[in-house]
Amino acid sequence: MLTQLCKSARKASVLLGNSSTDLRNTALQAMANALVEKQGEIIAANNIDIENAKANGISTAMLDRLTLTEARIEAIAKSVEKVIALPDPLAKSESWVRPNGIKITKKRVPFGVIAIIYEARPNVTADAAALCLKSGNAVVLRGGKEAINSNIAMAKVLGEAVETVGLPKECVQIVTDTSRETANQLMKMKGYVDLLIPRGGKSLIRSVVDNATVPVIETGAGNCHVYFDKYADEDMAVSVLNNSKCSRPSVCNATESLLVHKDIAEKLLPKVKESLANVEIRGCERVCKIIDAALATDEDFYTEYNDYILAVKVVDSLEEAIDHINTHGTGHSECIITGCDIAAEQFCNTIDAAAVYVNASTRFTDGEEFGFGAEIGISTQKMHARGPMGLTEMTTYKYVVTGDGQVR
């Protein structure tokens, strides 16, 4: 069943991968239009999910994330439309001729079939389908059970829209069985799935990394730090920290830990406490001597709270800060606040992370903010893609070599 679904995705991916930019953009427009035209179907399905969720006593926040309204579906359609305007990642290629006359072209090509395993929010269904379609990849979507009816309805609408422009509807596939067994099976579809992108919490990512035999891009684990260097501008420090921590604590680019140089700790920590009044502070012993805070455990410094909680530590030196971050961080986004160029350079050169910030909020690690137009996720691994993954990162390449009988 799952094998059959992946096989038909693979078959569709060959046609999709060789289709023109125009045809793929026409398909995206059809997808956006269909979402709006058939929102009745989608909302009806969403209502079933909402009823089930209420019966299961889901939290208000989760219920809100699950709910689709006319306005939300229109916003989803708009974000599909925005993908049309992005440059075609498959248009890039470079060629060279070798002394023996063979011509080598390095050609951007889609991966083929991309599988995405994600959690509650049904908007991911349309966003992921749009980015995969634009980059020439067939997509196999496996969303969470909470949104299964919404996801099935939306994927059906999207697949049918793709078909109206002459591409196979199997370009957009949805796994209707939300059991863990089927998810595990999907992770092992070697030969059918070319790339698997998990989008969700730590336990989902962990399970995928442990079980997958298909290539995976790890996304979203963000234990991000802000370090106040001894030469930090005080107002800037507090303002950037406040934004990094509080503007949206539930996302992966939010800051979880603050490190403060000992020389400025006494002056700055009370200001931090004041600015982050609604944040629970868990500090090391030195922090607790300066401000009123709970004592942090070592575990705190490894934790991605995704909440109004901040771990704080006083460090003796820039080197200690770097060492702490490289030990406790997840390679996502790390920030130094400093007026000293040498400290900034040392920080940028030795911190091992996708994005390293000097005097700017970690919250900028985002495809839109980086100017990529959209993203399928934030990679925290070093292979293939790092940081915000745009359309180019959803492609690979092949070499096409043409000759007139050359031998070696």
Next chain:
Amino acid sequence: MLTQLCKSARKASVLLGNSSTDLRNTALQAMANALVEKQGEIIAANNIDIENAKANGISTAMLDRLTLTEARIEAIAKSVEKVIALPDPLAKSESWVRPNGIKITKKRVPFGVIAIIYEARPNVTADAAALCLKSGNAVVLRGGKEAINSNIAMAKVLGEAVETVGLPKECVQIVTDTSRETANQLMKMKGYVDLLIPRGGKSLIRSVVDNATVPVIETGAGNCHVYFDKYADEDMAVSVLNNSKCSRPSVCNATESLLVHKDIAEKLLPKVKESLANVEIRGCERVCKIIDAALATDEDFYTEYNDYILAVKVVDSLEEAIDHINTHGTGHSECIITGCDIAAEQFCNTIDAAAVYVNASTRFTDGEEFGFGAEIGISTQKMHARGPMGLTEMTTYKYVVTGDGQVR
């Protein structure tokens, strides 16, 4: 023990990764010089390996691959020297400024620590160390037990040479324990090893893919095909096939299977038989009716012989050829011989492989032949790197974002 070794490699990698192009090139020159100056030490160690190999009744071919002579060590030193002239892959970076004033620099950086697990030939020790050093990566080498004394001697000479220019000798590390347990432990050094590249036969690659939890680049599995299209130039077809199969059958870019369009099979197969007189032909039933050949099993078409054996099949159409290759191939190098542009285009667009050839030998899939100067291996996966992996493919990137207090 292995953890300690990987830890010191990581520590060394930070200094190496931030060293100048000049310093890394000076280190390479010192490495090349040291290999020649201390060849006595290396040859003495190699003699122990040779004695052990003889006692174990190793084949003559294997013994030859294992043997180091003055001339061979000089050739190894020359290939280290050649890496000096290659462009520094870390020199590439691009920057842009966003409307809010933050400057984003996408900076090429080393992976950090690259582990290489390889089989018999001791020249890999120096080649891999040179490419890793040039690309700013510390290397953890784990060669086969047959060459362990040679490898230890060479790694010692190389590490000491690196130290003479002021870089840590731990940039070049060798695993002295050649047990399978230690190899398996190396594959799971998450947090210490950033990339693992296996270089060797099918069973080594398989074992790495199945066991590794660190990121891996699969290399070297090459079940390559040549397809004679109905519009093939006959002489070119036979000449390219002969070169693809016979010029060096033991390497991964050698061809293992020939597919022939039914319309030209009767004319071309006798010529193939004549040209490849020293090759054992295993054909499908239709082949066996035309020329004298053993009957091929389905297994034959999945086999990478690395020997003077060729599986041959008659196909009814280009589509059948493409389907056969995408089913049986390993995504390495695939070739069509045709005078028809439409057939060539269809072949190139739908074959899923690192390198697709039109009228040229599969033997060109090689870093030198592609113009990359050197390669660490031929990737047969789609993530990160595909085909010959040069210095650029041994690096990743990070984003360095600088601002003056921007928040979101």
